[in-house]
Amino acid sequence: MECSGKVTDIQKGKIPYTNILVFECDDKKVEMLLHEDLITFVKGEAARFVVSEEVPQFKQGVDFCGRGVLVRDDGDKKLFSIGGFVVVLHNFQEKFKENVKYYICLMKEE
Secondary structure (H helix, E strand, O other), rough: EEEEEEEEEEEEEEOOEEEEEEEEOOEEEEEEEEEEHHHHOOOOEEEEEEEOOOOOOOOOOOOOOEEEEEEEEOOOOOEEOOOOEEEEEEOOOOOOOOEEEEEEEEEEEE
16 A cells, blocks of 8 residues: 655654654545654655555665554554554555554655
8 A cells, every 4th residue: 555645744742752743645644653763754745655565665764664563443544553653544445454564654755
């Protein structure tokens, strides 16, 4: 699953040293709670969001790519955990399996 869009917001998280990055594509929205050192994006930047069982091609240190699992599926809202960091997908109709490790990536568009 992948979609192209842009980073629409980056806010400080309530947990020290974390930020919440918001990415939107079409009518879909992704909220990512990540350590501030992992975010290399700026508000308004074009990007591509990918969830895949296979490792996608990405640029180390430029793109964000982590490995996580589906924690909860509430229909069009899905919650993933990447080593404790949370990624929430809104308005995604795709089906994901529990207990399967996925690569969850946000990659800069060129």
